Amino acid sequence: MRIDRTIFFAAVRHSVFGGRLSEGQVAGIEALLTRFLARGWSDPRWLAYMLATAHHETGETLQPVRETFAATNDEAVARLERAFRAGKLPTVTTPYWRPDAVGRSYYGRGLVQITHRENYQTMSRITGLDLVAEPDLALRLDVAATILVVGMTEGLFSGARLADFFCGMKADWTGARKIVNGRDRAAKIAATARTFDAAIRAALVV
Numbered sequence: 001m002r003i004d005r006t007i008f009f010a011a012v013r014h015s016v017f018g019g020r021l022s023e024g025q026v027a028g029i030e031a032l033l034t035r036f037l038a039r040g041w042s043d044p045r046w047l048a049y050m051l052a053t054a055h056h057e058t059g060e061t062l063q064p065v066r067e068t069f070a071a072t073n074d075e076a077v078a079r080l081e082r083a084f085r086a087g088k089l090p091t092v093t094t095p096y097w098r099p100d101a102v103g104r105s106y107y108g109r110g111l112v113q114i115t116h117r118e119n120y121q122t123m124s125r126i127t128g129l130d131l132v133a134e135p136d137l138a139l140r141l142d143v144a145a146t147i148l149v150v151g152m153t154e155g156l157f158s159g160a161r162l163a164d165f166f167c168g169m170k171a172d173w174t175g176a177r178k179i180v181n182g183r184d185r186a187a188k189i190a191a192t193a194r195t196f197d198a199a200i201r202a203a204l205v206v
Contacts, residue, residue, distance in 0.1 A: 003033065004203045011199035016055070016192065028054065028062025028111070031145040039149065044200045045166040045193075049176050050152055052193035054111040056185060064144040067097070067108030067115070073136070076107050109138035111148045112157070112180055119156075126150050152179050 012029070013021045032054060036047050058065050068083075070076035080097040083089050096116045097107035106117045114123055120131040120138070127146050129137050137143050155161030157180050165176040173193055177186035 002037075002205050003200060004205050005033075008199050008203035011202055012196065015195045015199060017060075022061075025060075025062045027141065028058070028145075031141050032062075032111070032149065035142075035145040035149045039153070043162070043166050044204065045171060045197055046153070046162045048197035048200055049162060049166070049173070049179075049189075049193045050148060051196045052189050053152065053180060054148060055192055055196075056189050057110075057112050057180075062111070064110045064139040064141060065113075066139070067113050073105060077105050080107055104133075104135055106135055109135060110144040112144075112151065114138060114147060114151075114157075122156060123147050123151070126156070155179070158182075 009021065009026065009029075013019060017025065029051065032050055033047070036042075036050065054062055059069060066073070066076045068076050068079040070079055077097050077099065080089070081095070084092060084095055094116075097105050099105045100117075106115060106120050107113075108115045114120060117132060120135055123138070124131045127137075127143050129143060131137050131143075138147065151157050152162050155164075158178060160176075160178045162176070162179065165172040165179070173190035174186045176193070177183055177189055
């Protein structure tokens with residue numbers, strides 16, 4: 001099977017993006033489509049949920065972002081530090097964004113944000129790149145797409161994986177948020193994923 005890109009993009013342009021797609025949004029979707037298909041065709045609901053996750057995590061841009069949507073590393077670190085000191089990050093016990101001895105900071109980056117040094121180590125093995133030495137590599141679109149697709153497929157973010165929620169007749173669109181971030185915005189992302197799923201199915205060519 002393959003996806004007719006013309007049909008797919010025409011559908012999501014209106015159903016997901018309100019009638020207009022930017023070059024960046026198209027590039028981000030293409031990167032995820034390419035990486036997903038490169039792993040071998042599987043359940044289209046997996047792809048739909050990946051796209052919806054990236055749509056949410058990047059503020060709808062479908063481009064890799066820094067945590068807090070900061071423009072620079074210093075700004076991201078400063079924003080996180082202010083939020084932590086103000087008590088706005090109650091689940092955080094270790095301030096993972098604070099730079100190490102050589103100035104590297106392991107705050108969230110990507111299409112789905114990876115945090116903490118050990119997770120950058122894990123994704124280094126997945127991508128074949130040294131993300132520990134160069135964490136900003138996670139902001140490269142092809143790298144970010146690989147991290148999202150492999151991470152969600154293999155359960156590298158929380159231990160939960162796509163097959164736990166989409167398999168055979170099972171389709172837990174809301175519960176699938178546990179793959180990345182508990183129940184945060186689960187209903188909203190589920191609705192977006194269902195819309196992506198409809199577009200994918202309309203564009204499938206056997």
